[in-house]
Amino acid sequence: MNWKIRYATYCVAGLCVLGAYLLMRDVFSSCKQNNAAIWKNTSIPQLREQMVFDQTRDCSCQPKSIGPLENNTRQRQKKEYTEWERQESKMAEPMTLCPAMSPIQYLGSGITVEPLKYVRIVGIKLHPALQTSKELNITLRHSLGQLYVESSTITDYLQIEIHGNGSCQLSINTVNINDMNTALSHLAYHSTEHHIRQRDYIDVSIQDFDVAINILIQRHHVPRLYDPGPGNDINRKVTIIAKTFNRYGCVNKLISSINHFYPKMTILIADDSENKQKLNGINVKHFLMPFKEGYSAGKNLLVSQVRTKYFLWVDDDFVFTNYTILERFVEKLESTTAELDLVAGLISNMKGIAMERFSKNGWTDVEHVKGKSGGCLFRRKLPVTKVKEFPNCKLKDMVINFFMAKTEAVRNVGFDLVFERIAHREFFVDALGHLRIAQCDDVIIQHRPEEKDNDYKYYRLMQNQTKAQAGYAERILFKNNLQCFQPWSRIFHSFMKNETI
Numbered sequence: 063m064n065w066k067i068r069y070a071t072y073c074v075a076g077l078c079v080l081g082a083y084l085l086m087r088d089v090f091s092s093c094k095q096n097n098a099a100i101w102k103n104t105s106i107p108q109l110r111e112q113m114v115f116d117q118t119r120d121c122s123c124q125p126k127s128i129g130p131l132e133n134n135t136r137q138r139q140k141k142e143y144t145e146w147e148r149q150e151s152k153m154a155e156p157m158t159l160c161p162a163m164s165p166i167q168y169l170g171s172g173i174t175v176e177p178l179k180y181v182r183i184v185g186i187k188l189h190p191a192l193q194t195s196k197e198l199n200i201t202l203r204h205s206l207g208q209l210y211v212e213s214s215t216i217t218d219y220l221q222i223e224i225h226g227n228g229s230c231q232l233s234i235n236t237v238n239i240n241d242m243n244t245a246l247s248h249l250a251y252h253s254t255e256h257h258i259r260q261r262d263y264i265d266v267s268i269q270d271f272d273v274a275i276n277i278l279i280q281r282h283h284v285p286r287l288y289d290p291g292p293g294n295d296i297n298r299k300v301t302i303i304a305k306t307f308n309r310y311g312c313v314n315k316l317i318s319s320i321n322h323f324y325p326k327m328t329i330l331i332a333d334d335s336e337n338k339q340k341l342n343g344i345n346v347k348h349f350l351m352p353f354k355e356g357y358s359a360g361k362n363l364l365v366s367q368v369r370t371k372y373f374l375w376v377d378d379d380f381v382f383t384n385y386t387i388l389e390r391f392v393e394k395l396e397s398t399t400a401e402l403d404l405v406a407g408l409i410s411n412m413k414g415i416a417m418e419r420f421s422k423n424g425w426t427d428v429e430h431v432k433g434k435s436g437g438c439l440f441r442r443k444l445p446v447t448k449v450k451e452f453p454n455c456k457l458k459d460m461v462i463n464f465f466m467a468k469t470e471a472v473r474n475v476g477f478d479l480v481f482e483r484i485a486h487r488e489f490f491v492d493a494l495g496h497l498r499i500a501q502c503d504d505v506i507i508q509h510r511p512e513e514k515d516n517d518y519k520y521y522r523l524m525q526n527q528t529k530a531q532a533g534y535a536e537r538i539l540f541k542n543n544l545q546c547f548q549p550w551s552r553i554f555h556s557f558m559k560n561e562t563i
């Protein structure tokens with residue numbers, strides 16, 4: 063009974079019964095105490111269930127989707143997922159049920175302490191109606207710290223008795239409720255275990271009344287700032303990056319177009335072509351990579367080498383035109399109210415016509431349902447949501463290969479190396495919930511497809527490689543803990559016709 067209550071306060075969506083149960087058993091130590099009284103008839107897991115609007119928790123795979131994994135692989139996945147969820151649940155919002163007609167006033171949340179430091183447990187106060195009661199018990203549920211009453215002289219001038227000062231179970235006895243409140247105003251918590259992010263709970267009980275106060279133990283993050291340089295110079299703020307593979311004609315045209323419009327801007331090119339050639343142009347750093355090292359590896363390399371606050375991602379077969387106005391991207395990323403992390407533009411064709419449908423390339427919005435035995439990922443169609451500050455921008459989950467982003471934000475998501483040669487959509491799946499993304503129609507780049515030889519199709523698009531496609535699909539299923547997903551890329555369409563995993 064108690065176990066369940068405790069796990070519930072920690073758990074998201076009631077999905078982690080076993081993991082959390084064991085965790086709790088480990089964490090509870092000296093402060094184990096009967097807390098059956100807490101939340102008496104109201105179960106937090108039930109409340110969490112009720113909170114969800116769509117009760118169909120288990121996702122169902124659509125007819126045209128890929129998955130699931132075979133049983134042995136699923137077992138391994140389950141183990142990894144349990145650990146992931148345990149970590150994730152630490153970040154979950156704690157649920158604090160505030161009892162009706164409680165004589166105890168308290169802060170339901172908001173008390174934060176640095177590991178190994180002190181914090182005052184402010185806000186606790188008893189109502190004078192409790193005049194007759196004598197004993198108040200305060201217990202630390204996870205014993206990650208100690209409770210104490212700050213002033214040593216307090217017992218000299220108040221009619222109180224304090225037991226367990228400096229432990230994880232403190233009790234205060236008094237006949238005078240005002241003295242009790244004075245003592246409570248000196249109540250403090252000392253974190254004694256070094257966690258960078260963890261929660262502890264303080265259970266306060268007097269007579270038949272119980273409340274739980276949660277404390278967040280959190281190590282401060284140190285800021286990482288980028289110096290934009292003096293004079294609002296865009297060249298100090300933006301680096302252009304591109305990955306190339308066996309297409310020197312294309313990439314040289316791209317560089318020359320950038321040199322024309324932004325002659326002072328730094329360009330980074332990652333190159334895993336078979337027969338390396340020298341690049342033309344100025345301000346270019348050419349990173350040579352092993353043959354076929356891959357798209358994600360190239361992206362990671364490039365992003366790791368960016369020294370500016372923002373970077374612009376372009377494909378090697380794009381060229382800059384008069385409409386490739388990077389200042390417009392910067393303006394959007396710098397808006398403190400729009401809070402965008404990544405903004406894409408549009409791609410125009412050879413005739414210079416930019417249309418949104420050229421610039422879509424598959425999905426734009428993603429639905430992820432967290433099923434009981436693995437999630438489902440499918441395309442969703444949402445009504446267009448415009449960015450309030452920039453009405454020519456629409457919020458999206460996935461965008462094209464022409465975007466400017468905040469370097470730090472993208473580094474935190476990263477490009478997964480399990481996908482060797484293709485990893486565009488996959489990045490956006492990983493970025494769900496981490497990046498705020500929009501696509502705007504006032505920055506346009508031109509697409510000049512050329513040199514589309516069969517080699518390129520073979521390597522980049524995985525044509526005629528059923529086995530590689532199957533491996534790729536399997537990695538997505540495992541990594542994102544999915545039962546199934548709808549194919550978001552051409553790569554899977556041919557594969558789906560013939561194969562099962």
Ligand SMILES: *[C@@H]1O[C@H](CO)[C@@H](O)[C@H](O)[C@H]1NC(C)=O
Nearest residue numbers: 099100101102103104105270
């Ligand atoms: C809790 O539920 C039990 C039976 O389920 C009932 O007897 C009891 O009165 C309830 N207590 C409260 C405080 O609602």
Ligand SMILES: *[C@@H]1O[C@H](CO)[C@@H](O)[C@H](O)[C@H]1NC(C)=O
Nearest residue numbers: 130131132133134135136435
């Ligand atoms: C995999 O597990 C499911 C359900 O647990 C079962 O129905 C199926 O027969 C298993 N498949 C194999 C190949 O063992």
Ligand SMILES: *[C@@H]1O[C@H](CO)[C@@H](O)[C@H](O)[C@H]1NC(C)=O
Nearest residue numbers: 210211212213214224227228
């Ligand atoms: C409780 O312990 C703390 C820390 O050891 C001490 O500073 C404080 O004076 C003590 N309070 C009482 C009432 O003894």
Ligand SMILES: *[C@@H]1O[C@H](CO)[C@@H](O)[C@H](O)[C@H]1NC(C)=O
Nearest residue numbers: 197198199233267268269270
């Ligand atoms: C406080 O704790 C003591 C010792 O554990 C116990 O005897 C007492 O009943 C508790 N009082 C309340 C109000 O819970």
Ligand SMILES: *[C@@H]1O[C@H](CO)[C@@H](O)[C@H](O)[C@H]1NC(C)=O
Nearest residue numbers: 323382383384385386413414
């Ligand atoms: C681009 O700018 C150049 C130089 O200002 C101008 O000659 C040219 O006509 C412009 N092209 C378009 C499509 O606006």
Ligand SMILES: *[C@@H]1O[C@H](CO)[C@@H](O)[C@H](O)[C@H]1NC(C)=O
Nearest residue numbers: 516517520524525526527556
């Ligand atoms: C690849 O597959 C296509 C049709 O699926 C076929 O026409 C082509 O010859 C294949 N290429 C190779 C190199 O096998």
